[in-house]
Amino acid sequence: MRRYLVLAGAAALAAGLLGLGLRGLEAVAQAALPPELNNAYIRDLAQKARAEGGVINSYGMPNDWANYGGIFGEFQRLFGIRQQDIDMGSAVVLARMREEKAGKNDVADLKPAFAMTLAEEGLTLPYRVTSWAALPEGQKGVGKDGSTWYAGYKGTLGWIVNTRLVKKVPRTWKDLENPEYKGLIQYMDPRATGTGVATIMSAAYALTGDPYNYKAGVDFFARLHRLGVIGAVEPKVTTAKFERGEVGIFINYDYNLLAWKERFPFPTEVVIPEDGSLANGGGIVAARNAPHPNTARLFLEFVFSKYGQGLFAQAFVTPIRPDVELPKEVAAKFPPKSAYAKVRFVDYKREEAVSEALQKYYGETIR
Template sequence: MRKLLKVSLLVCAIAGSVFASIVVDYEAYVKELAQRARTEGGVINTYGMPETWANYGEIFTRFYELYGIVQEDIDMGSPVVLARMTEENASKNDVADLKPTFAILAAARGLTSDYCVSCWELLPENQRGKDPNTGSVWYTAYWGTIGWLVNVDMVKSIPYKWTDLLNPAYKGLIGYLDPRATGTGVTTVEAAAYAVSGDPFNYKAGVDFLKQLHDLGLIGSVDPLVTVARWQRGEIAILINFDYNLLKWKYDNPEINSVVVIPADGTISTGGGVIMAKNAPHPWTAKLFLEYLLCGEGQVLYAKAFVHPINPTVKLPEEILAKFPPKESYQSAIFMDYLKELEIIDALRDYYSKVVFGG
């Protein structure tokens, strides 16, 4: 982090592209936030940020070491976070982790703060935003990409493209998550759609491709929950999921000869949303945490759990970078338009249910 940089003031311009900013000493700015945070009781209340997800255990441990602030989390999924913050008028939690679509909806409801972190202008424009009507802000803090984990001792030919998965040699060896029950399953359909049609929102093309895999007898499992058990037992050899899960499973199972593949013919990347509650009980603590998470050390700690930091200026240690697929592998990936995605999810799930399972 450069010592001198532009710090967005507490109010970003409603237009979204023009910001009130001044050049200040960043270290002094964070020090001031920390001093104000110390008057708020030494607690940060979080929703959907358990220690087992995205390295939040280490992230909050380090935050405590730096500032003496203890995390109190209630783990819940994105729909529950949004419903609860709506019911509570965003007054019980300080920050939350949720899917970007729900973060955008929270901002549209005026449930998130208008605070813009100091590195706001460094973050990708499509991974942060300010609602034009409410002035509420949302961010993504990290991202992941759909790919697959291959047990190379079980297959003679590694599939590097979606179309490679049509190989009859993979009979019963491919597994993916059910889009009717999981967001990852939805993104899997979108990634396949993008690869075979060039349009990630052409969900029928994605579902029809998965139907081909089923009709050829290539699918060994469709799971309603994230699991690696079948792959560990050797019941399937090709497991489709986000790369951060695939990389963790690869390194957690060194006895299995495996490789993580980012499909070369197209795939989808999507972020993990983070928001500050509009009426946060510890507002200075929440602002301090967002600075730490998005503009500082938190970005590096995310990467230790194989989630990609959203801040492009962050430099990762070589020992962390070495565990990721090569950077050029991700050239085939695009980010989703989160609001447009929200418009197709129900239709995608209905079409999948009818076509793949006749429901």
């Protein structure tokens, strides 16, 4: 989309500014800071962050997820700090941060239930952003030794349909059982991604009214596999098969679906299933032993400021802060409000309680 090209150009400009030297870069960055970030605390934190090497290491924050390309591009433009990401799903982020004792990455995106787990194990940075009070209850928390976790944004599970390939657009989860969709459905692997877990739970909610009845959700997807309608199960986000026309129905969050709809050169439709779906937050944490701790703190301040939250809002991603709204031109491209009538927000604690059993049952049932 056009805004991504603008941000990419801005990021390249910021990289060029590195040649001005530290003082010149600081002057340019401070002059460009939005008013709410242009204060003594943020300027001092930015100076400390740049002294750490001008890089931020992230897990699970690829450019094509939740507008992270735009967000990190703007972070680089303002502060001269570039991102290095290793794309991985939530389950892998959790495992890696445990294995590494939260000492290799600075920040990460993973499902809030796993973000809570990391905080409870004392593996996240003990840092409360200055906008802490503006974040809704239940979307932030404190764990062991002051470790904090956050939900940074939210979205709803649905699917995007290539209407050139799929003539009868599925409107409900049950509609996906149509044999006409042979090899056309793609979804995220629940053993590796939080999106995959939410997909199983959303189907369970639509079928039984109970999203935590994970066996019903897994059994439903097992039927889809037996019917031959599943064409791809992916451990990380990729639209390659959808863009090549190898699959025609891609299950994911509405913010990604709507951004992809803008980008794809062929006709598509975004569907929120009429028989029910789940809304979920996107967890953001900083690592307890981050190699660039001030850089991690600066990113948290940036992404939870109204300005940072507004960057989510520009790309169909609903900010977690209630005082930041989607721009009217963005909101107008969403499915109608009536499409969200049967959407339920997930309970992070209950999701966490069933996730491991869900993944185990999935692995035993779908091979």
